[in-house]
Structure formats: C-alpha cells, structure tokens
Amino acid sequence: MTSRRTPLFSHHKELEAKIVDFAGWEMPIQYTSILSEHKAVREDAGIFDVSHMGQIFVKGPETVEFLSYVTTWDMSRQKEGDCRYCHILNEKGCIIDDTIVYTISEDNYMLIPNASKISKIFDWLLRNSENFNISLENLSDEYFCLALQGPDSPRLLGQHLNTSVGSFQLVKIGDTIVSGTGYTGEKGCEIIGPLSEIVNHWESLIEMGAIPIGLGARDTLRLEKGYLLSGQDFDGNQTTLETDYSWVIDWNHNFIGKEALMEFQKKSYPKLRGILIEDRGIVRPGNLVFSNDSKISSLTSGSLSPSLRKGIGLAYLELDIGTPITVEVRGNHLNGRVVRMPFL
Amino acid sequence: MSEVPDNLSYTKEHEWLSLDNEGNVKVGITDHAQDSLSDVVFVELPEIGSSFSKGDSMAVAESVKAASDIYAPVSGKVVSVNTKLEESPELINESPYDFGWMVTIEPRGELEDLLDSESYRELIA
Numbered sequence: 001m002t003s004r005r006t007p008l009f010s011h012h013k014e015l016e017a018k019i020v021d022f023a024g025w026e027m028p029i030q031y032t033s034i035l036s037e038h039k040a041v042r043e044d045a046g047i048f049d050v051s052h053m054g055q056i057f058v059k060g061p062e063t064v065e066f067l068s069y070v071t072t073w074d075m076s077r078q079k080e081g082d083c084r085y086c087h088i089l090n091e092k093g094c095i096i097d098d099t100i101v102y103t104i105s106e107d108n109y110m111l112i113p114n115a116s117k118i119s120k121i122f123d124w125l126l127r128n129s130e131n132f133n134i135s136l137e138n139l140s141d142e143y144f145c146l147a148l149q150g151p152d153s154p155r156l157l158g159q160h161l162n163t164s165v166g167s168f169q170l171v172k173i174g175d176t177i178v179s180g181t182g183y184t185g186e187k188g189c190e191i192i193g194p195l196s197e198i199v200n201h202w203e204s205l206i207e208m209g210a211i212p213i214g215l216g217a218r219d220t221l222r223l224e225k226g227y228l229l230s231g232q233d234f235d236g237n238q239t240t241l242e243t244d245y246s247w248v249i250d251w252n253h254n255f256i257g258k259e260a261l262m263e264f265q266k267k268s269y270p271k272l273r274g275i276l277i278e279d280r281g282i283v284r285p286g287n288l289v290f291s292n293d294s295k296i297s298s299l300t301s302g303s304l305s306p307s308l309r310k311g312i313g314l315a316y317l318e319l320d321i322g323t324p325i326t327v328e329v330r331g332n333h334l335n336g337r338v339v340r341m342p343f344l
Numbered sequence: 345m346s347e348v349p350d351n352l353s354y355t356k357e358h359e360w361l362s363l364d365n366e367g368n369v370k371v372g373i374t375d376h377a378q379d380s381l382s383d384v385v386f387v388e389l390p391e392i393g394s395s396f397s398k399g400d401s402m403a404v405a406e407s408v409k410a411a412s413d414i415y416a417p418v419s420g421k422v423v424s425v426n427t428k429l430e431e432s433p434e435l436i437n438e439s440p441y442d443f444g445w446m447v448t449i450e451p452r453g454e455l456e457d458l459l460d461s462e463s464y465r466e467l468i469a
Contacts, residue, residue: 018382034408035383216409280430282386282406304385304408330388330404330411 006051006144007198015212022215023116025052030214037217038306041184045150046213047205054118055143055192056111056125060134063107070128071101072240074253078103083168083179086248088113088121089257093239093264097121097230098248100181102170110177110192112145114230128256144198148210149188149221156208157189160201165189183218185225185342223312224305226274226341232285233272233300233314239264242316244271244341270297270316274343277311277336281329288328289315299327305343311336312343346376346468349441353455354464355417360441361458364448368423369455372445373405373414373436376468381407384436389425390447396420398456403446405436417458420451 003026012019017028028049030037040046058067064075073086082103088096097117102110113121122138129136148157158164163178165171170179176193191201206212219229228234234243239257241264249261277283283302288295302313311334313327319338326333352360358377362370378384388404396402396416403414425447429435436444459467 029409030382033383035385220408280386281388282411284411304406306408 004052006049007195008049008051008202011199011202012049012212017212017214020215023052023114025115027052028212028214030216031212034214034216034220035306037211037213038220040211041150041186041213041217041221042307043151045148045152045156045188045210046217047202047210048147048149048213048218049144049198049202050147050190050218051144051195051198052115053145054111054113054115054121054138054140055145056113056118056122057137057139058109058111058125058134059137060107060132062133063109066129066132066134067101067109068253069132069255070125071099072249072255072257073101074250075101075103075109076253077250080105081170083170083181085168087240087245088124089240089255089261091256091260093241093257093260094237095234095240095243096124096236098228098234100179102177102179104170104172104177112192116231142195143192144195144201146191146198146201146205147182147184147188148191148205149182149184149186149213151187152209153186153188156205156210159208160204183227184221185227185344186221220303220306223301223303223314224307224342224344226314226343228272229301238272238316241265242269242271244273268318270318272300272314273317273319273321274339274341275299275313275315275325275327275336276308276339276343277313277327277334279334279336281311281332281334283311283313283327283329283334287313289317290326290328290333291319291323296325302327307344346374346379347441348374348376348461348465348468350461352441352461353458354461354467355415355458356467357415357417358468359414359417361417361455363455367451369418369420369449369451370445371414371417371447371449372440374464375440378437378440378444381405381410381412382437383407384433387429387433387436387446389427389429390422392422392425394422396422396449405433414446416449418449418451418455419453420449422447423450424448
C-alpha cells in the first residue's frame with residue numbers, strides 16, 4: 001500500500017520535519033525536537049496537522065437513536081453544538097475505537113474515528129444501521145483536521161477566525177467546524193473543514209506564532225494526561241471498564257456491548273493504570289511489569305514524560321494506587337509505583 | 345550539514361574514536377547520529393572494568409521515542425565513562441565530539457575496519 005499525504009506534506013518537508021509512516025500516512029513525527037515541541041504546547045500554543053483522522057457524517061431522522069445504539073453515550077442528552085467523547089463497542093463490550101461525536105444539529109452528527117480505524121468503523125456503523133432511518137457518509141478524504149493546542153490557543157483562534165469555543169462545544173463557520181477538543185489536555189481547539197482550506201488555516205496560524213508540532217510530542221502530551229491511544233492501549237480485546245473509562249458509559253440506554261459489560265463487571269478485572277518510574281530510565285511499550293518478583297503485566301504505552309522528566313507508562317493491573325512495582329528494561333528492573341492518572 | 349572532524353576515526357555504526365597518548369580509545373557518537381536520534385534524554389553506560397568484544401552493545405542512548413544501542417567499535421576493557429551524561433544526556437546533542445564523549449576503552453588487539461573522515465562523510469552523504 002502506498003503511503004498517503006495530507007495537503008500540508010510539502011509544508012512539513014520545508015520545515016525539515018522528520019517524516020514517519022503512521023497508519024498508512026506519511027506524517028511529521030517532529031519538526032525540531034519532541035522536548036521543545038512538547039514544551040511549546042504546555043506553555044504557548046502548537047499546531048498539529050491531524051488530517052489523517054476520519055470524518056464520518058450521520059444524517060437523518062433517527063440519527064440520535066442510531067448513535068446512541070452504536071456508542072456508549074445516550075445522544076438524546078446532547079444539545080446542538082455539543083461534542084462528546086465515547087467508545088464504540090462490539091457485542092463483547094470490547095472497544096473497536098474511541099471517538100468524539102459532534103452534534104452539528106439534531107439530525108446531523110459527525111464522528112472522528114482514528115486514522116487506522118476509519119474503514120472498520122464505517123463498515124461497523126453501516127452493518128448496524130439496518131433498522132434506523134439514517135444515512136452514512138465517510139468524508140475522511142475530503143476534510144482536514146488541524147489541532148491548535150496550548151494556553152495561548154484561545155487568543156490565536158480569536159485572532160485567526162474571530163471566534164471562541166467552549167470546552168467540548170462546537171461552532172460552525174460556513175463548512176468549517178471549530179470544536180473545543182484536543183488530545184493534549186491543554187486549552188485549545190480542533191478546526192475541521194474542506195481540504196482545500198487547510199493551507200490558509202495552517203499558514204495564518206503559523207504566521208501568528210503557533211508552533212508546528214509532530215506526532216512524537218502528540219504522544220507524550222496525551223500520555224501525560226492518561227489519554228488512550230487507539231490500537232495500542234486498547235487493541236480490540238479490552239472493554240471500556242478495563243480502560244477505566246467507565247465515565248463514558250451512560251448505563252440508562254441500550255447500546256451494543258451493554259449486556260456484555262454488565263456481565264463483565266460482576267467479576268474483578270485488571271484496569272489500565274498509570275506507572276511512574278522513580279529510578280532513572282525510560283520505559284517503552286511491551287516492557288514487562290513485575291510485582292513481588294513475579295511478572296504481572298506489560299506496558300501498553302511508555303515514554304519519558306518531558307514535563308516530569310521521569311519514565312511513565314500504562315499497564316493493565318489489578319493493583320491499588322501506590323503499590324510499588326518494577327518494570328524490566330533491557331534486563332534491569334526499574335523501581336516505580338502505580339499512580340493516579342493523569343500524571344500531570 | 346553534519347560536522348565530521350578530520351582528526352577522528354569513525355565506524356559504520358556512527359561512532360567516532362580518538363586515540364589518546366596511553367593508547368586508549370575514546371568513543372562517542374557522531375553529529376549525524378545525535379541529529380538522527382534527536383533529544384538524547386537518557387544514557388546507559390557500561391561499568392568501568394567491564395570487557396566487550398567488538399560489535400557488542402556496550403551502551404544505550406535513548407531519545408524520547410527510541411532506544412539506540414551503541415556498539416563497541418573495538419574489543420577491550422572500559423577504563424572510564426562520562427558520568428556527566430547521567431545528569432546531562434543532552435551533552436551528546438550539544439557537543440557530540442567533546443563534552444558528549446561516552447566511554448574510554450583500553451583496546452585488545454588492533455583497531456580495524458575504521459573509516460577516516462572522508463569515507464565517513466561519503467557514508468552519510
């Protein structure tokens with residue numbers, strides 16, 4: 001399969017970005033350095049080209065009923081202009097993907113699946129839409145997504161589009177949607193619109209001082225906040241309960257996977273927990289986790305936290321917060337403990 | 345454009361070597377290598393006195409995204425390590441040929457298969 005590029009590829013190359021393959025896309029992993037880009041988002045404002053992410057539109061009179069059925073959230077609780085983070089589960093209650101659902105209007109919704117899951121999610125929605133009066137449209141190839149993140153983002157957004165947006169709210173400007181969402185834990189927004197407009201947004205925001213940020217810092221930024229990475233922290237075999245994201249479930253409605261989840265929660269199960277490394281050293285996905293000298297799990301995510309200057313990771317564990325553990329890195333055991341998330 | 349000083353020897357694994365008066369070999373990674381790694385945030389160094397055969401992994405330099413093995417460019421015994429890298433691994437990025445040196449090895453046998461600066465420049469061109 002040949003790699004795909006966003007319309008900003010030449011801009012990324014001009015900025016001397018290091019390019020990597022991500023979910024079949026040639027994307028910038030860093031422009032200058034992950035540490036400096038991470039810091040720019042925590043302290044100023046950064047801009048990310050995340051146009052590889054999907055845009056699936058659901059329209060029609062039974063949109064609310066349909067999306068309530070295929071996600072963990074009851075969409076009748078959404079008002080026009082609301083965004084909601086939730087999970088899409090299979091019948092076993094396992095997460096197929098996590099997504100943000102945008103209520104553009106009562107009968108017009110947009111979903112943002114992860115790049116690697118777009119066709120899987122579209123097929124899944126299509127397959128489960130038989131009994132609903134809705135239409136589905138995958139416009140992922142026609143829309144861009146730029147994320148503007150960091151404490152200075154509201155000012156830049158005001159300067160650029162003369163607008164502001166609340167957390168998990170959206171505003172429409174013509175065909176373009178600006179939402180108070182992101183993957184960094186900072187103030188900011190995501191701008192989603194027709195592909196032809198991306199260059200204008202990118203160039204204007206860069207000119208105003210937004211720092212270009214690659215996928216490398218995107219990963220450290222999200223990990224410090226305990227946000228899940230699709231395909232890594234869940235790979236199709238974990239339920240929402242195990243990820244410890246039960247707050248995305250509204251139990252007062254019927255949805256695919258609900259029965260399985262109700263059955264699942266009757267027994268004890270490991271949950272995704274934060275691990276903070278106290279020794280010097282960096283942990284990586286796949287590193288083994290030990291408790292009292294026995295192997296109990298492995299890390300789904302692991303990195304250096306640029307903000308804490310310590311190793312951090314995520315692992316499915318049946319251990320209480322505060323429990324000491326070790327993580328094996330190249331044969332050495334690094335001391336750490338189970339901590340409450342977010343790390344930061 | 346990466347810096348490649350004329351007075352050093354190089355390996356295909358992007359290490360540099362310099363011979364001191366006592367016949368020991370100082371080893372670090374090249375400017376090109378530190379640039380590919382990006383921010384070095386952690387360095388694992390061998391213990392003084394440990395022995396390596398040429399090609400063994402003797403140290404690790406880690407960036408935020410990845411860990412890279414540093415291979416022994418020559419067989420021998422480690423006689424000193426740059427302990428400053430424990431607190432300041434960024435020295436490898438800032439000064440790869442000077443303050444960012446990693447280990448000194450007392451070589452066992454001849455130095456072989458090394459590149460001069462011209463050949464190394466061709467390698468990374």
